[in-house]
Amino acid sequence: xxxxxxxxxxxxxxxxxxxxxLNDDKRIPEVTARKxxxxxxxxxxxxxxxxxNLKKKNTRTVLVAISDFGGPVYHELLDGIHYELAxxxxxxxxxxxxxxxxLLKERMADGTIISDINITNKTLKQISKILKPIxxxxxxxxxxxxxDMTIDNYDAMYRLTEDxxxxxxxxxxxxxxxxxxxxxxxRFNGFKDAxxxxxxxxxxxxxxxxxxxxxxxxxxxxxxxxQLPEMIVCANDEMAIGIMExxxxxxxxIPGDIGISGFDDIELSSYFTPKLSSVRINRFEWGKKIAKxxxxxxxxxxxxxxxxxxxLKIRDSY
Amino acid sequence: xxxxxxxxxxxxxxxxxxxxxLNDDKRIPEVTARKxxxxxxxxxxxxxxxxxNLKKKNTRTVLVAISDFGGPVYHELLDGIHYELAxxxxxxxxxxxxxxxxLLKERMADGTIISDINITNKTLKQISKILKPIxxxxxxxxxxxxxDMTIDNYDAMYRLTEDxxxxxxxxxxxxxxxxxxxxxxxRFNGFKDAxxxxxxxxxxxxxxxxxxxxxxxxxxxxxxxxQLPEMIVCANDEMAIGIMExxxxxxxxIPGDIGISGFDDIELSSYFTPKLSSVRINRFEWGKKIAKxxxxxxxxxxxxxxxxxxxLKIRDSY
DNA sequence: TAATTGAAGTGAAACGTTTCAACTAATAGA
DNA sequence: TCTATTAGTTGAAACGTTTCACTTCAATTA
Numbered sequence: 001x002x003x004x005x006x007x008x009x010x011x012x013x014x015x016x017x018x019x020x021x022l023n024d025d026k027r028i029p030e031v032t033a034r035k036x037x038x039x040x041x042x043x044x045x046x047x048x049x050x051x052x053n054l055k056k057k058n059t060r061t062v063l064v065a066i067s068d069f070g071g072p073v074y075h076e077l078l079d080g081i082h083y084e085l086a087x088x089x090x091x092x093x094x095x096x097x098x099x100x101x102x103l104l105k106e107r108m109a110d111g112t113i114i115s116d117i118n119i120t121n122k123t124l125k126q127i128s129k130i131l132k133p134i135x136x137x138x139x140x141x142x143x144x145x146x147x148d149m150t151i152d153n154y155d156a157m158y159r160l161t162e163d164x165x166x167x168x169x170x171x172x173x174x175x176x177x178x179x180x181x182x183x184x185x186x187r188f189n190g191f192k193d194a195x196x197x198x199x200x201x202x203x204x205x206x207x208x209x210x211x212x213x214x215x216x217x218x219x220x221x222x223x224x225x226x227q228l229p230e231m232i233v234c235a236n237d238e239m240a241i242g243i244m245e246x247x248x249x250x251x252x253x254i255p256g257d258i259g260i261s262g263f264d265d266i267e268l269s270s271y272f273t274p275k276l277s278s279v280r281i282n283r284f285e286w287g288k289k290i291a292k293x294x295x296x297x298x299x300x301x302x303x304x305x306x307x308x309x310x311x312l313k314i315r316d317s318y
Numbered sequence: 319x320x321x322x323x324x325x326x327x328x329x330x331x332x333x334x335x336x337x338x339x340l341n342d343d344k345r346i347p348e349v350t351a352r353k354x355x356x357x358x359x360x361x362x363x364x365x366x367x368x369x370x371n372l373k374k375k376n377t378r379t380v381l382v383a384i385s386d387f388g389g390p391v392y393h394e395l396l397d398g399i400h401y402e403l404a405x406x407x408x409x410x411x412x413x414x415x416x417x418x419x420x421l422l423k424e425r426m427a428d429g430t431i432i433s434d435i436n437i438t439n440k441t442l443k444q445i446s447k448i449l450k451p452i453x454x455x456x457x458x459x460x461x462x463x464x465x466d467m468t469i470d471n472y473d474a475m476y477r478l479t480e481d482x483x484x485x486x487x488x489x490x491x492x493x494x495x496x497x498x499x500x501x502x503x504x505r506f507n508g509f510k511d512a513x514x515x516x517x518x519x520x521x522x523x524x525x526x527x528x529x530x531x532x533x534x535x536x537x538x539x540x541x542x543x544x545q546l547p548e549m550i551v552c553a554n555d556e557m558a559i560g561i562m563e564x565x566x567x568x569x570x571x572i573p574g575d576i577g578i579s580g581f582d583d584i585e586l587s588s589y590f591t592p593k594l595s596s597v598r599i600n601r602f603e604w605g606k607k608i609a610k611x612x613x614x615x616x617x618x619x620x621x622x623x624x625x626x627x628x629x630l631k632i633r634d635s636y
Numbered sequence: 637t638a639a640t641t642g643a644a645g646t647g648a649a650a651c652g653t654t655t656c657a658a659c660t661a662a663t664a665g666a
Numbered sequence: 667t668c669t670a671t672t673a674g675t676t677g678a679a680a681c682g683t684t685t686c687a688c689t690t691c692a693a694t695t696a
Binding site: 001044046047048049050051052053054059060068069074075076078079082085086091092093094095096097098099102103105106107108129130131267268271272273 | 319362364365366367368369370371372377378386387392393394396397400403404409410411412413414415416417420421423424425426447448449585586589590591
């Protein structure tokens with residue numbers, strides 16, 4: 001693999017000249033620079049990122065760590081982050097699972113954006129002392145240097161619940177996702193407070209894990225016990241869809257017999273019959289904001305933090 | 319940021335001892351190693367990936383470059399690749415767009431997997447000389463060191479088309495995705511050959527770009543001209559869905575009035591009404607195979623290449 | 637006792653860049 | 667003609683690791 005030395009040898013100049021030329025330093029005259037670049041091209045010289053990063057002590061790279069590539073939720077977010085980062089000539093790399101662990105243990109990026117519930121608070125606290133800046137999307141953690149940019153789950157769910165109440169539903173249940181996750185807790189609190197402030201009680205609480213499967217299982221249990229509420233507010237769309245599928249197979253009409261709502265507004269939701277009412281987050285915009293914050297953290301070391309608002313998408317499922 | 323020197327100073331030993339200890343070299347006794355690791359932990363020492371990569375001349379990292387995070391097609395594939403890579407203690411990083419360009423220009427990974435139609439053949443040919451190994455998923459390119467692991471589009475589409483013919487359709491049109499892409503060409507050829515071998519002609523060809531929107535637009539044009547075929551075989555699911563939506567809005571019954579098929583079997587397809595007939599690729603398995611090939615390229619410098627087969631999913635849309 | 641072995645640890649070179657400080661040669665100014 | 671300036675170029679240090687080759691010292695063997 002050709003290195004800068006090889007280029008210098010062929011060009012008959014010093015290493016420093018090559019380096020300056022390749023980096024468009026103005027002290028190298030146009031004509032020399034062109035010649036050097038030509039040679040570099042010809043022999044297939046690619047600079048070693050390792051050597052450069054080592055010397056410059058930065059990588060112009062931001063790492064985004066996510067739980068998995070499977071969920072329908074991340075794409076827009078990643079595209080938004082990438083859009084903004086690329087505009088500022090930063091490189092984005094994405095990782096999951098074990099790869100994230102490795103990447104976190106070796107400082108390969110200048111900044112890190114994390115939305116991965118598999119990373120424990122403990123780990124997070126540890127690395128937050130060492131690996132700044134870090135923006136965290138899926139929880140809040142006090143007494144750390146983590147910058148959190150969560151969605152305003154509470155507010156959105158509060159508003160959705162008010163809309164449900166306004167339709168006349170009284171026996172309203174909540175279907176939890178993974179308990180203790182930030183998303184679930186804040187959504188539930190918004191739900192509960194809206195109910196209470198309108199003189200209603202939580203009719204029942206069910207526990208899923210954010211997947212379609214868990215929604216389906218839950219619905220089967222409900223059918224067995226014949227204890228259906230008038231309405232189930234779900235912590236996310238996937239569980240809502242799982243519930244609807246099972247209920248429909250058993251002959252229930254939605255929203256005739258029971259109302260259902262979701263959260264996230266994944267693509268499937270508007271194709272399902274009935275179309276699922278949900279909360280839409282403009283994740284592309286959210287991603288852009290996150291990237292902007294990261295950029296200012298990287299340069300100015302400070303940031304204006306921002307809660308992302310959700311938009312109610314009331315359709316046909318309640 | 320603490321470095322290995324700091325650890326050595328506190329531990330009262332040499333840099334080499336720290337390095338050996340941290341890398342579990344057997345010449346450092348258990349007790350010393352533990353002490354050193356403790357110190358490293360305490361002062362928040364993280365090894366510099368840059369320095370290590372520079373010295374070791376490898377990164378134990380594989381880069382996967384994709385067109386965008388938006389499509390519903392990549393998730394399983396990425397998960398499959400990651401699964402296999404992680405098992406072998408390799409790190410996977412993923413990039414798109416401009417980030418890919420940067421990453422390709424700096425050698426940050428030991429190997430590269432590319433499925434990005436935005437990268438030109440020319441670029442690909444250039445980097446294939448320098449940046450080996452590279453596995454390419456979305457085309458074939460002769461006279462290069464690229465290893466291609468495309469899907470067996472031809473075979474799958476041939477079989478799908480035979481099934482369509484067996485249902486009695488005669489006037490069968492094809493809806494192209496982006497022309498000249500490998501996927502589109504091979505799917506079309508499989509379609510065409512199946513038709514010809516059964517004594518049929520291609521009834522018409524429409525041109526889309528693999529998106530739902532392009533399918534919708536196309537359907538609108540067809541409605542204007544009132545020239546509907548009996549069946550449209552689409553180069554992918556998204557276009558098929560776009561077409562179906564528009565046709566249904568205009569009162570057409572699918573499959574009563576016209577049959578439609580797709581390719582890829584994205585999640586949406588089995589939720590749409592009618593359920594879309596399509597070709598399923600087990601992308602998780604495909605990803606695992608790709609990763610295995612990459613691994614053997616990385617270690618043994620050779621690979622058994624493999625075409626991934628598709629499975630027909632005949633449902634209700636024709 | 638002397639020689640040998642082995643365990644534990646160390647010094648220093650090397651990886652491929654960037655960049656500071658210094659140098660040369662040519663030009664401009666006095 | 668001499669000095670000051672400037673454009674172009676260069677040598678070498680530094681970044682933080684890994685690892686080869688070597689040393690030291692205690693224990694074992696003959």
